[in-house]
Amino acid sequence: MSKNILIISTSLRFNSNSDLLAQSFEKGALEAGHLVERVTLRDKTIQFCKGCLSCVKTQKCVIHDDVNEIVDKMKEANVLVFSTPIYYYEMCGQMKTLLDRANPLFNADYKFRDIYFIASAAENGDHVWAKAVNGLEGWIDCFEKSHLSGVVFAGGVTDPGEIQGHQSLKRAFEMGKNIRQERRYSMKTMDKKVFDEQNVFGLGQPNDAFAQYFIGNSYLNGLTNPKECGLALANVTFEPGCRNNWHIHHATSGGGQILICTAGVGWYQEEGKDPVELKPGVVVVIPPEVKHWHGAKKDSWFSHIAFEAPGENTSNEWCEPVDDEAYLAL
Structure with a gap:
């Protein structure tokens, strides 16, 4: 059975390396027969969360910008994929803001289970992306039906498009293609x-x-x-x-x-x-x-x-x- 996959590319740079990774993941998922939509934040208006918590009661944000449509798409997706450049060993600011603004999903009947993290950075090494993944896992922990299912990281890429030929592109493609095989869920549940x-x-x-x-x-x-x-x-x-x-x-x-x-x-x-x-x-x-x-x-x-x-x-x-x-x- 095909899955509804939403890829959210958070880089604001044209031809960014993290976005090219996301595109490779998308190609693999499409080849496997899944339904895929890729959204970029490059042209989106995203304001900071006000912390008013109105969304906890209404499941709607009081701020009217492009985030609301993205959050609605997140709610209906079976699989979420976040791609981000690594800045100061963390996810980019616009990705963090989007996660904060996705709070209307907390009490909602969301469909996403598998969540993937894709990132690129100028520096190499697992320590480069580890803190960013920890930040995403903090968000995931608030959605007990979901889980982190995979990570792809491309290190040593700085200039736009420099990732071309990088082995991580193949890994992203294969991860998208093999979502079923990689899907992990906890058989243990109190829910x-x-x-x-x-x-x-x-x-x-x-x-x-x-x-x-x-x-x-x-x-x-x-x-x-x-x-x-x-x-x-x-x-x-x-x-x-x-x-x-x-x-x-x-x-x-x-x-x-x-x-x-x-x-x-x-x-x-x-x-x-x-x-x-x-x-x-x-x-x-x-x-x-x-x-x-x-x-x-x-x-x-x-x-x-x-x-x-x-x-x-x-x-x-x-x-x-x-x-x-x-x-x-x-």
Whole structure:
């Protein structure tokens, strides 16, 4: 699926090296089939933030200039790319002003997740761009659904267009082309809205029938009708800190349970063994007659598909709750 990518080139210089890096990123993203818009601040009117905080309530800035249109574009983009020259080991002033003025997005239903940083400077070395990235990460930290996904830096370029032939142009192109592969998101999340986007098999209804065997709230979403197919598959969702009691799946032959982890992160533990981290893609085959428990981590929602393996004389024995002290120490 293509992504809506907004590239914001903050340099005011014509044929600037950071803008040429941004153009290279754009070419790679277009080749990969994404929708790309590149905006330059060169011809834009951008005033300083007044610090009035009216935007916190209204999600609109009281200043009427070109920033408002850019912020609206930022809100709808899946990917944001900022390119800047490095001045005094920091981002340029107009980029910082734009970030300040983007405060209406703080309480908004923004779509951006991946954020990329592109920069150029006359000096070489990681120390040249590190403080600028730290500044951008400070802004990103205020938007918990987003994250820094990549950095491209071109050092040793001063005059306009001097970057031509620089190896960083290829890196920017490849980064734009491979956004899907480079996309990183935290599987661990306390934000239910973020988790719901990942929980593709659905939350379902409160798991009231088994609530007495759980600490915290769990939810059950049936995926199959066992009367029709003979197999009951359900997506089980645990709120942060929720886990089921120790329990045992009994069977005289066959039996046991299989868990297919689908969203968030959690724990699985067999009696006498260390806990195992659960994350999307992990499959746990639980043998019969093994005492165990499973659930969410204390700081994340978690879901898995669960189904009973066919067997003879199958039953489920619920045991004591998982010890709070031991669980919180994980």
